[in-house]
Amino acid sequence: MSAPALETCGLHKSFGALTVANAVDFRLERGARHALIGPNGAGKTTFVELVTGALQPNAGQIHFDGADITDLPQAARVKRGLVRTFQITALFRRLSVLENVTLAVCERNGIGGGLFRPAGHHRAAIEEAHALLEQLELEDDALRPVNMLAYGRQRLIDIAVSLALSPKVLLLDEPAAGVPSSESGTIIEVIERLPSDIAVLIIEHDMDLVFRLAQRITVLVQGSILVEGPPDAIAADPEVRRVYLGERRLG
Amino acid sequence: MGPGFRRDGKGQFARRSLTVCQYACALSINDTLSAAVSIGFHGLAFAMVLYLISVGLSVTMGLMGFVNLAHGVFAMAGGYVLTSLMSRWAVPFVPALLAAAVAVSLASIPIERVLYRRLYGGEELDQVLLTMGLVFMSVAGATYVWGPLQQPLQPPQWLSGAIDLGVRSFPAYRSFLILCGAALVTALWLGIERTRFGARVRASVDNLRMAQSVGIDTSRLFMTTFALGSGLAGLGGGLGADLLAINPSYALQNLAYFLIVVAVGGLGSIRGPFVAALLLGIADSGFKYLLPEFGAFFIYTLTMAILLWRPHGLFGRA
Amino acid sequence: MTPGRAVEAFARRHRYHPLEALPWLASIAAYFVFPEYLALGAQILATILFALSADLVLGYAGIVTLGHAAFFGTGAYIAGILAAHGGGEPITGLLAGATAAALLGFLSGLVVLRTTGLALLMQTLVVATLVAEGANKASFITGGDDGLQGMEVWPIFGWFRFDLFGRTSYAYCLAVLFLCWLAARQIVGSPFGRSLTGIRENVRRMHAIGAPVARRRLTIYTISAALAGISGALIAQTTQFVSLSFLSLERSGTVLIMLIIGGVGRLYGAFIGVPLYMIAQNRFSEFDPVYWYFWIGLLMVLVVVFARGGVLGIFDRFRR
Numbered sequence: 001m002s003a004p005a006l007e008t009c010g011l012h013k014s015f016g017a018l019t020v021a022n023a024v025d026f027r028l029e030r031g032a033r034h035a036l037i038g039p040n041g042a043g044k045t046t047f048v049e050l051v052t053g054a055l056q057p058n059a060g061q062i063h064f065d066g067a068d069i070t071d072l073p074q075a076a077r078v079k080r081g082l083v084r085t086f087q088i089t090a091l092f093r094r095l096s097v098l099e100n101v102t103l104a105v106c107e108r109n110g111i112g113g114g115l116f117r118p119a120g121h122h123r124a125a126i127e128e129a130h131a132l133l134e135q136l137e138l139e140d141d142a143l144r145p146v147n148m149l150a151y152g153r154q155r156l157i158d159i160a161v162s163l164a165l166s167p168k169v170l171l172l173d174e175p176a177a178g179v180p181s182s183e184s185g186t187i188i189e190v191i192e193r194l195p196s197d198i199a200v201l202i203i204e205h206d207m208d209l210v211f212r213l214a215q216r217i218t219v220l221v222q223g224s225i226l227v228e229g230p231p232d233a234i235a236a237d238p239e240v241r242r243v244y245l246g247e248r249r250l251g
Numbered sequence: 252m253g254p255g256f257r258r259d260g261k262g263q264f265a266r267r268s269l270t271v272c273q274y275a276c277a278l279s280i281n282d283t284l285s286a287a288v289s290i291g292f293h294g295l296a297f298a299m300v301l302y303l304i305s306v307g308l309s310v311t312m313g314l315m316g317f318v319n320l321a322h323g324v325f326a327m328a329g330g331y332v333l334t335s336l337m338s339r340w341a342v343p344f345v346p347a348l349l350a351a352a353v354a355v356s357l358a359s360i361p362i363e364r365v366l367y368r369r370l371y372g373g374e375e376l377d378q379v380l381l382t383m384g385l386v387f388m389s390v391a392g393a394t395y396v397w398g399p400l401q402q403p404l405q406p407p408q409w410l411s412g413a414i415d416l417g418v419r420s421f422p423a424y425r426s427f428l429i430l431c432g433a434a435l436v437t438a439l440w441l442g443i444e445r446t447r448f449g450a451r452v453r454a455s456v457d458n459l460r461m462a463q464s465v466g467i468d469t470s471r472l473f474m475t476t477f478a479l480g481s482g483l484a485g486l487g488g489g490l491g492a493d494l495l496a497i498n499p500s501y502a503l504q505n506l507a508y509f510l511i512v513v514a515v516g517g518l519g520s521i522r523g524p525f526v527a528a529l530l531l532g533i534a535d536s537g538f539k540y541l542l543p544e545f546g547a548f549f550i551y552t553l554t555m556a557i558l559l560w561r562p563h564g565l566f567g568r569a
Numbered sequence: 570m571t572p573g574r575a576v577e578a579f580a581r582r583h584r585y586h587p588l589e590a591l592p593w594l595a596s597i598a599a600y601f602v603f604p605e606y607l608a609l610g611a612q613i614l615a616t617i618l619f620a621l622s623a624d625l626v627l628g629y630a631g632i633v634t635l636g637h638a639a640f641f642g643t644g645a646y647i648a649g650i651l652a653a654h655g656g657g658e659p660i661t662g663l664l665a666g667a668t669a670a671a672l673l674g675f676l677s678g679l680v681v682l683r684t685t686g687l688a689l690l691m692q693t694l695v696v697a698t699l700v701a702e703g704a705n706k707a708s709f710i711t712g713g714d715d716g717l718q719g720m721e722v723w724p725i726f727g728w729f730r731f732d733l734f735g736r737t738s739y740a741y742c743l744a745v746l747f748l749c750w751l752a753a754r755q756i757v758g759s760p761f762g763r764s765l766t767g768i769r770e771n772v773r774r775m776h777a778i779g780a781p782v783a784r785r786r787l788t789i790y791t792i793s794a795a796l797a798g799i800s801g802a803l804i805a806q807t808t809q810f811v812s813l814s815f816l817s818l819e820r821s822g823t824v825l826i827m828l829i830i831g832g833v834g835r836l837y838g839a840f841i842g843v844p845l846y847m848i849a850q851n852r853f854s855e856f857d858p859v860y861w862y863f864w865i866g867l868l869m870v871l872v873v874v875f876a877r878g879g880v881l882g883i884f885d886r887f888r889r
Contacts, residue, residue, distance in 0.1 A: 078779030092770035098579050103767050104778045106760050114760040120580035130576050142575040375633045377873050380829055383822055384869030391863030514691040547702050551695045562684040
């Protein structure tokens, strides 16, 4: 069996008495469509931060494509293909859509630090960025600054920027969060159309989205994995109902 | 350059570069102890003044995330009001001091409402420039009203001279300063821990969004905290007029020290700036006593080292 | 917009525009039109370079610093000390000043740039104060309070003597400014420069796209320090004097003011803000320095509240 795209062994993080990740063993298979769900404060975003290197674990290892990346800094992990989006849109707000994506393309192919040739000379990078926008039907807004676009479009741009990095593993942190239902359809379609060689982990609260997109679901509660399995099993699991879906009835 | 460091003549190196050890060994133990007590005493007095002035800055910076380089203006204003009330209208010391604190506190409210509030959550550069502009205006304003010279503080009869404790005597005014400071600090700490207002401040510093969603009127809280902090600064400026000279360039001259206390102590912390002020006060006094030429060097290098080790200050939060 | 058009427009946005020749034409014209003011003009040109260097760090990389005068003063003192001890060749002095300032920028950047926000602001202030203290203590070299005396700057290329009317100074400063501007213009339009705006806009995202953020910030900080050092050296050489005020908080603060008046982060803000400020100061502070302080303070407050983008920002609003 080939190595999983992403794997954590005993990943542990605590802030004093508060444990946010409790010896988590997690596998993300190649080409997977995997969802990570759990109540608020379960530690889902923390998990993403630990995996991407924004946060240092107290213990445990992280393996990416078979290699140990536990000690690698965030930028190095990105270079290997471990990419994330952000729960609250984190884009270069006053820059144009095309510029946002082009920046990512340039970093990927190593010309981001070039001092001597004008940015405009790197046509291939710009065209690649534009092609990506076309794929996501964002090309009409290419030259507009990001902060002038609707929130739903911004979430799409967030995904575009991540895709520009040629990810092997894509961690989508609540891609549809805060997006009105009229716009979330596009986001879902985009996620569905993602290339099958990318392993996708989605963190979401929207259960419709989760059951529509995921082939496998992991439930995280207070830093520990409660249960893991295919969507039907999760939906039927009484523990999950109690801990998580039960909350929805109240909300 | 911090306050109290006067350069001799041409600003040359001091001839005698004795180390603390050589100095201490050359004298008797008694003298060393006496020196230590002096340094401790004066350092503590200076620390009290620095703390009273800077604690308001720490809380408002931690609470509103606002870089207020003009905080020294409130301290200066307190000093000017106090000295003017005492010298021109012969108001006795304690009422004048209270009046200064209240006046500064009230005057700070429109500044916060009209100017500062626009820039909350805004860019740091804007805040730096706005408050720098206010500092410049304060320098001009103070020169216009009071002239360029220092306003000396005439402590009242009952506070001049020295208090003789038998073993040694201490200057009365500075002793009063320390006691007064200690009382205020205690009241402040109790207030922040025990009152509802204090609880709201602590909650908001910790997590503003949560505090808002719990129903805390953060806008009112900002205003009240700002007024309190400015009032305390005015009080500190008045009390400490003897240590930090009241003159038009006050806010500029002492800016570095106030910022050091806050940055080293930790934004939003109440206790942190006290520790920082103590460190700063004792270091300042110690060097002034032993090695006047190098005090500033030492303090700034120490600040840099502490900020490298703990970028958010000794008691700050990440 | 068709894909080709959007890509074209995007690729071209940093191309040199004819309007960019304006400041240089104006500067050359001023040489002939204002022969009595060439000494002031030289100061203005050198200060534009200083503001330009600050803009790279402040406007493009988003690093708010209260200690940029440390690099300015270092360049000035190094060039000055060389000239006072027999090394009066101006270009050498310029390069020496640039190198010293760049070294200081690199070393202090390693320490200072680890932090952000208030801690960063504090660190820049601390570095500048330490340098100023050092210069004061080392008065046997720097002249301390009295300033650096006895500078003798040789003619440029052995031919162009620094004359009383400031003609050589003006041309010298203009030429150096032009070359440095060319470099800055190139940097800003390069992928590196674009990544700096990314760092300014959202540093978290820059990390998340794999950019070596710390390295980029350190690089621009060092380059900016070098340019600031050059501007300091220029002032030293053209006035034949250096004083401790070159390292002061006031100097650091003033360059921020000049930038914001013109407009931060647009490279040309320096060209507008510096002349406006310095000419106004030349006029008004003669009357009463107190009033000058008041009005400049008021102007800063008004600019921040009403005209955040400076003069260039106002132009933008009219264009739309």
